[in-house]
Amino acid sequence: KLFNQTQELERLRSELGATDLEKQLERLVVENERLKQELNSCRSSEFQKLDVAAGTCSCSRCPHRQVSSYSCTCPGKSIPTPPVFVAGSGSPEERDVLPGEPGPYVPQTEADSQKVRTEMQMKNDVLQEQLSVQKQLLQELKTQLHESQRTCTQLRTQIVVYKGEMERAQSQLEVEMQNLEEEKNRVIEEAFIRAESEMKAVHENLAGVCVWVRLNLLTLQPALRTLTVDYNSLKKQAQDFPSMLDKAIRDAKQEICQVISQVSSTSQDLLQKYKREMNLRKKIHNELVRLKGNIRVFCRVRPVSQDEQDSADSRTVLSFDSDDSDVLYISNKGKTMTFELDKVFPPQATQEEVFQEVQSLVTSCIDGYNVCIFAYGQTGSGKTYTMEGVASDPGINQRALRLLFAEVMEKAPDWVYRITVSMVEIYNEMLRDLLRENPGDKLDIRLNPDGSGQLYVPGLTEITVQSPEDINKVFELGHMNRATACTNLNEHSSRSHALLIIIVSGFNSTAGTRTQGKLNLVDLAGSERIGKSGAEGSRLREAQCINKSLSALGDVISALRGKYSHVPFRNSRLTYLLQDSLSGDSKTLMMVQVSPLPGNMSESVCSLKFAQRVRSVELNSSSRRHENSSTSSSPTHNSVEVTLSSTQRYLSSSTCGRVSCPT
Numbered sequence: 001k002l003f004n005q006t007q008e009l010e011r012l013r014s015e016l017g018a019t020d021l022e023k024q025l026e027r028l029v030v031e032n033e034r035l036k037q038e039l040n041s042c043r044s045s046e047f048q049k050l051d052v053a054a055g056t057c058s059c060s061r062c063p064h065r066q067v068s069s070y071s072c073t074c075p076g077k078s079i080p081t082p083p084v085f086v087a088g089s090g091s092p093e094e095r096d097v098l099p100g101e102p103g104p105y106v107p108q109t110e111a112d113s114q115k116v117r118t119e120m121q122m123k124n125d126v127l128q129e130q131l132s133v134q135k136q137l138l139q140e141l142k143t144q145l146h147e148s149q150r151t152c153t154q155l156r157t158q159i160v161v162y163k164g165e166m167e168r169a170q171s172q173l174e175v176e177m178q179n180l181e182e183e184k185n186r187v188i189e190e191a192f193i194r195a196e197s198e199m200k201a202v203h204e205n206l207a208g209v210c211v212w213v214r215l216n217l218l219t220l221q222p223a224l225r226t227l228t229v230d231y232n233s234l235k236k237q238a239q240d241f242p243s244m245l246d247k248a249i250r251d252a253k254q255e256i257c258q259v260i261s262q263v264s265s266t267s268q269d270l271l272q273k274y275k276r277e278m279n280l281r282k283k284i285h286n287e288l289v290r291l292k293g294n295i296r297v298f299c300r301v302r303p304v305s306q307d308e309q310d311s312a313d314s315r316t317v318l319s320f321d322s323d324d325s326d327v328l329y330i331s332n333k334g335k336t337m338t339f340e341l342d343k344v345f346p347p348q349a350t351q352e353e354v355f356q357e358v359q360s361l362v363t364s365c366i367d368g369y370n371v372c373i374f375a376y377g378q379t380g381s382g383k384t385y386t387m388e389g390v391a392s393d394p395g396i397n398q399r400a401l402r403l404l405f406a407e408v409m410e411k412a413p414d415w416v417y418r419i420t421v422s423m424v425e426i427y428n429e430m431l432r433d434l435l436r437e438n439p440g441d442k443l444d445i446r447l448n449p450d451g452s453g454q455l456y457v458p459g460l461t462e463i464t465v466q467s468p469e470d471i472n473k474v475f476e477l478g479h480m481n482r483a484t485a486c487t488n489l490n491e492h493s494s495r496s497h498a499l500l501i502i503i504v505s506g507f508n509s510t511a512g513t514r515t516q517g518k519l520n521l522v523d524l525a526g527s528e529r530i531g532k533s534g535a536e537g538s539r540l541r542e543a544q545c546i547n548k549s550l551s552a553l554g555d556v557i558s559a560l561r562g563k564y565s566h567v568p569f570r571n572s573r574l575t576y577l578l579q580d581s582l583s584g585d586s587k588t589l590m591m592v593q594v595s596p597l598p599g600n601m602s603e604s605v606c607s608l609k610f611a612q613r614v615r616s617v618e619l620n621s622s623s624r625r626h627e628n629s630s631t632s633s634s635p636t637h638n639s640v641e642v643t644l645s646s647t648q649r650y651l652s653s654s655t656c657g658r659v660s661c662p663t
């Protein structure tokens with residue numbers, strides 16, 4: 001508190017500028033002294049103010065203000081003897097001499113004396129002037145002195161006030177210090193009393209605890225004895241432990257070895273059983289597909305569009321059997337034709353419902369079977385819708401790839417799969433790669449020069465896809481390339497076959513098994529007859545090419561059905577390219593698209609007749625395209641083996657993907 005009070009005092013002092021005032025006061029006192037001295041000297045110099053020429057003295061001490069000579073007659077002042085003046089020597093100042101020194105010039109004549117008088121008069125004027133200046137100065141100094149005295153008085157008053165404040169603060173401080181001292185003593189005393197009482201309580205507690213400890217010690221002694229005995233026995237056991245441990249480890253090792261050998265033989269059994277089960281599952285799946293037919297024919301009737309509903313020709317000539325989903329009726333001129341197929345999808349069937357019927361074929365591709373799904377039908381019957389669909393409701397192509405991804409993911413990590421995608425187009429019997437940079441280039445199907453007799457398409461792009469996003473990118477690229485290669489995409493797509501070729505290669509590290517299956521998804525060109533479309537020129541050539549390839553497809557299937565020794569795969573690019581997916585134990589699905597309109601009835605009848613012809617063919621059942629890495633493949637036909645993949649290195653490491661060619 002004392003410290004704070006002192007600080008507060010210092011702050012007040014500095015705030016009021018006490019130090020500065022004190023210094024200023026000192027300065028003013030000194031200045032006052034100096035002015036006083038100056039005044040005194042000025043007063044004494046009045047003795048000098050005598051007018052010699054006039055013989056008068058203006059000093060305040062001369063009672064008569066008269067001088068008889070060159071000096072004042074004031075008491076103590078003697079009049080000196082006048083000096084001899086030599087003309088031309090001495091300055092005007094030298095003429096004004098002091099008493100005791102050589103005197104000024106003494107005029108000899110009246111003229112001289114007049115001159116001297118004039119000079120003296122002038123000098124007197126100057127001196128008078130100086131005197132008035134000095135008086136003025138004196139007056140100013142007096143005023144200043146008065147002012148400084150006033151300031152000094154003020155400052156002194158302030159100092160007295162400060163001193164009073166300081167004393168007050170000091171006395172307050174002392175009082176507070178006194179209070180604090182008393183408070184401190186009181187608190188110490190209280191603490192002391194409390195500590196004493198607590199100490200007392202602790203002592204009492206301690207005494208109780210000591211008694212309790214003593215009692216406990218007495219009861220613990222027998223327990224301690226028991227523990228000592230135990231400790232000794234444990235010590236002995238610990239000494240024996242290393243040898244016991246060694247023995248136990250040896251025994252455990254033997255047991256583990258026995259168990260391992262048992263487990264390994266069990267796992268071998270299990271592996272064999274697993275392989276057997278796998279084969280059985282595939283056999284059953286294949287059998288199921290076979291029972292359904294290696295060539296299956298579905299029919300899908302597209303709905304009547306909004307535009308068609310508005311037109312006069314919107315009556316539908318097709319009807320369905322509500323109890324039998326395999327039958328379709330077409331009424332014409334009072335007659336009703338019945339078409340029996342593997343499945344008939346009415347106009348209201350969704351993309352998902354269609355795919356449900358197709359997905360077993362798609363998954364058999366994972367097991368190493370080659371599968372081919374065609375969309376057949378006249379232009380505008382809904383082939384592209386079924387195969388590609390629309391972005392919001394995709395068709396078989398995208399759903400198949402998504403299903404393949406889901407299936408292979410489910411089989412991981414036992415199975416490692418690689419899925420590659422190629423997109424080709426056959427237009428006017430020319431094969432074009434839709435995934436290459438320059439899709440205009442014509443591709444060829446050739447015999448492999450390595451002498452293996454396999455076919456391949458040199459330069460065909462195969463893109464490995466790892467996610468549904470990759471699929472979308474591949475489709476976009478294919479569509480873009482297809483669009484850039486022609487002037488009118490809609491017309492072009494009706495007159496060309498579009499093929500999406502998916503190869504699924506799998507390897508099972510546990511069983512050492514490899515599989516390779518190929519899924520061909522084909523959007524065929526429009527199947528309308530030339531006569532009706534009235535085509536000519538380039539259109540005629542296009543229609544001829546389409547008819548040629550579609551009838552070649554029919555011929556190939558007929559030859560396979562009749563088990564002919566010669567199957568004309570080479571009659572068209574389409575059948576040549578797809579021969580591995582049409583022969584042997586491959587599975588084929590023909591989705592015949594039909595328009596519901598009466599105007600398209602004859603084309604619909606043609607398509608359905610073609611479908612029934614295809615349906616009656618049964619492909620040759622032979623060994624699966626499923627190989628064990630330790631066994632070689634077993635081609636089913638008696639002729640050359642062909643492959644359609646350009647990735648020779650990959651295929652040469654595996655015998656999968658080969659198909660027999662009866663030619």
Ligand SMILES: Nc1ncnc2c1ncn2[C@@H]1O[C@H](COP(=O)(O)OP(=O)(O)OP(=O)(O)O)[C@@H](O)[C@H]1O
Binds near residue numbers: 302
């Ligand atoms: N099941 C369906 N549901 C709704 N719309 C359909 C269906 N099938 C076809 N369509 C519509 O009918 C029109 C013709 O279909 P699409 O283009 O698929 O025929 P296409 O046979 O592929 O013709 P092209 O031979 O010219 O390629 C399209 O507008 C399509 O959206």
